[in-house]
Amino acid sequence: MRNNSFALKAVNITKKFPETIANEGINFFLEKGEIHALLGENGAGKTTFMNILYGIYMPTEGEIYINNKKVDIKSPLDAINLGIGMIHQHFMLVDSLTVLENVILGLKNQGFVVDKKKIEKRLKEISELYALDVSPDAKIWQLSVGEQQKVEIIKVLFRGADILILDEPTAVLRPQETEPLFDILRKMKNDGKSIIFITHKLDEVMAVADKISVLRKGKLIETVDKSQTTKESLAEMMVGRAVLFDFYKKDKHNKENLLEIHNVSVDSESGIRVVDNVTLNVKKGEILGIAGISGNGQQELVQAVVGFRKVKNGKVVFDGLDITNKSVRFITQKGINYIPADRVGMGLAPNLSCVDNAIMRNYYKKKMSSNFILNYKKAVEYTIKIVDMFNVAVADIFKPIKLLSGGNMQKLLFARELLENPKLLIASYPTRGLDLISTEFVRKQMLKVRDEDMSVILISEDLDEILSISDRIAVMHRGSIVGVVDAKNVDKNTIGLMMGGDRLKDE
């Protein structure tokens, strides 16, 4: 190890909150010119630690050294002045301004008149140096997500950052955009910049990081060189036990259609066509994956199927019954349950108790209530059953559900829909934001119900998930189905290309 070349040293960092200890005795050393991945599940304390480095939180204990000098980072401004730049997961850009204007926005000491020419020249230098090719005059809203991310990186570099913190930078990107981002990171590394890369995706860590620190439950478990570790051992460090990556799928041959979507079109609230003439079938006992970059009509399509949105044209037939534009309740009672992508926004009532949320699908049914009165005793029993069966970590089922972690909320929601024993389960991003154990659990459950001849529509951006679980995969792009492929005979790259709109040649 090259001594004295630490860009950043965080020694014995502890951060206590009234209810929890988010970070405990973390020793983190970042060398100059390295990409250091900070790996951990949700709630492991990654974000807290980053916020400490960026001056949003002050550590309860511990010291931070930048270039071997002890520093006190009291605010993001301090952090910027010390050469620390943060690229947030959600971009901090003004949509209606140009790239150049966005770069100027945060600059200090510009005087009254801004020398645009000078800034533009510097911006071009930075762009060329790191292959961050975006036009300075383009408006932000015209740019793709990947390009917007580049603007964020430029902004940070422009302010003279030598240490870059990227918070789950690939979460918003298409698979094709990930590799170019990694190239940029490597270029910056070769130029002597130090990069902290926060993620929970193991493949990415293995692809780009030099060193990896694993956080679990607020503690830094271990820092390892990439060359001396494997994906499996990292996962074990993250979770505390071995994790299953490949699932065994029974071979099944299903012929009979359970759901038939005939030429369905759906419009958004503002009247724009978001699903255009889609025809799709789901067979009995199969898992149909719908792949696509989010916002390409997947949500709207399934929401139209479950009655949440109007079908503009076309027909939806379920189990031999026309369910086009029937009410949500009618369709659920016929046997379709839906796990929405937006859990807190759509699937749950966050301020109501776990009990109230657990019974959302069956409070009106005979077992839960008479004509008018709701039997809360039964509701509580039912909630306890769900919590026990699905290992939902909950302190008090009468407290608002928003107090649960994202993973536990998802488990409760997933359980609630699954226990209705639907014929078809539609799951939108069921594992998004879940930790590895919960993810594994949810995937296993979907495979289990498939074996019981339940059908599943799985919407996901995670290609590994789609490929490992689905029987067939439909790819959506701009509201249309680009193609439907057999999951056994397709690779990630092909699906990735289809997600970008490329049709299969031999179809």
Next chain:
Amino acid sequence: MLYFEKRKSVSKGLKISIPLVSLIIGVLFGALAIAIVGINPYDVYKSLFLSAFGSWYVFSETLVSATPLLLITAGLILVFKMGVWNIGAYGQYIMGAIFSSYFAIFLPPDTSKPLMLLLMFFGGLIGGAIWAIIPAILKVFWEVNEVITTLLLNYIALYVLKFLMYGSWRNPTSYGFPLSKPFPDSAQLPIIFSHTRITLGFVFAVIAVLLIWFLISKTKFGYEVRVIGDNPTAAKYAGINVNKNIIIAMAISGALAGLAGMVQVSGIIHFLQVKINANYGYTSIIVAWISYLNPVMCFITSVLFGGLESGGYSIQISMRVSYGIVGLIESIALFSIVGAQIFLNYKLRWRK
């Protein structure tokens, strides 16, 4: 630097102590205002308290003022729980009073008392309900904001009342005053405690609050109301008929406000006039909030506000202060209680 930090959860103790502490602060500020006018604040407060709670008789007057507050607040709690902002209790109260007064004024005075009161009872309910269903329908089918429609309907109700009082419903022998003819005995709610003005209306009020408590916490409808109130999208997703529930809840809320109007004209005023204390409709909005939309809490808050109302009237006379001072005390108290609500969700912290 001082800054606000969001609380994760709110303890029961906090829920009670925050409004209490803020009420005390409000009282202190009120004292300051009274002192500026040159009156001894201690005397005013003491007199105010004694005039509201000092004897059985003054307390009975407090309950008389609390009666319409209880009725209206019960209904408001229901709609506020579902996130529908009915600001129109004022107008619904007036319409309830008008509808029920129709029978008192135009039926023969010797109509049997039970029949007369029954007609007036339903008149009040229906009058208020109609005035609340109109904005509910506008909201549900045309997405018209109910805050605006309910508020504007208040003015329409007031002018309908004025129109009647200066027009065809005016008592020809009232020397031009905008009053109806007095209600016959058959149209007056019976008094349930002798030597007080507490009428059967108080019983209606208690039943209404209990009914709303039962609806919200024990029934399917109440469950749906709570889900809609917390997350309308989730409600729709769960297959709840949001529109139907909004109309039903608004109708209930309006009906109870209308009943309050009926109880006031039939039980207390005994004729219809322009001034029928419709301001209870606005006060109840605050009562509902200070009760944390909890029907049981609203018993306490309604009585407190009833006391402020009735005590305030008395001290005008006994202390020779203008009603403006009473209004001032009331407003400052409200301001601090409502303002302190932020501390329920946030705590103040100090950071270097």
